[in-house]
Amino acid sequence: DQQVKQNSPSLSVQEGRISILNCDYTNSMFDYFLWYKKYPAEGPTFLISISSIKDKNEDGRFTVFLNKSAKHLSLHIVPSQPGDSAVYFCAASRNSGYALNFGKGTSLLVTP
Amino acid sequence: EAQVTQNPRYLITVTGKKLTVTCSQNMNHEYMSWYRQDPGLGLRQIYYSMNVEVTDKGDVPEGYKVSRKEKRNFPLILESPSPNQTSLYFCASSNPGQGNQPQHFGDGTRLSIL
Numbered sequence: 001d002q003q004v005k006q007n008s009p010s011l012s013v014q015e016g017r018i019s020i021l022n023c024d025y026t027n028s029m030f031d032y033f034l035w036y037k038k039y040p041a042e043g044p045t046f047l048i049s050i051s052s053i054k055d056k057n058e059d060g061r062f063t064v065f066l067n068k069s070a071k072h073l074s075l076h077i078v079p080s081q082p083g084d085s086a087v088y089f090c091a092a093s094r095n096s097g098y099a100l101n102f103g104k105g106t107s108l109l110v111t112p
Numbered sequence: 113e114a115q116v117t118q119n120p121r122y123l124i125t126v127t128g129k130k131l132t133v134t135c136s137q138n139m140n141h142e143y144m145s146w147y148r149q150d151p152g153l154g155l156r157q158i159y160y161s162m163n164v165e166v167t168d169k170g171d172v173p174e175g176y177k178v179s180r181k182e183k184r185n186f187p188l189i190l191e192s193p194s195p196n197q198t199s200l201y202f203c204a205s206s207n208p209g210q211g212n213q214p215q216h217f218g219d220g221t222r223l224s225i226l
Contacts, residue, residue, distance in 0.1 A: 032212045043217035098208045104154040
């Protein structure tokens, strides 16, 4: 049973605009959420994370928002760049970083 | 450079021929884990290890074995590989005990079992 869901398999955005990637989860015990970025032929690369005690975390062009009541998090990329084109995985853990549960990923394409 | 190293990166083999995929990390991480990635399924955890000599099953452990004799190494063993184990495999490591810490991933091993 998928506990972390990314319902959009793909997303296309123009360069300079905002990319919003969404993720829903079902387990209320999750306390740590992460976003990973994956290019072909490479392993997932950690992008940004958020603890369940926060509702927002920002790192440069990347911001993650957490809505615990809705069991929803989102990743905002502003402004989007062609180099951001990759598959983005949402992940969640219920014990501060052990045993990550991954979504199926969203393929982002940023067009010039 | 901090990294997780997997070998081999690619392997084509036949059903029933034992194989081992090695994983090594140079970050002195306590926690190591193996995942497989399949189309439409995302990444699923196979086995993990909290520390030396401590291993446990993840979500999809059938057909796999692991060992953790040293902190830096966490090999994945397929005693009798079958075609349904054809997949992309990732090793990861972290130190969750130091507070929320992300897992660092290797570049993956693509296995094809014929």
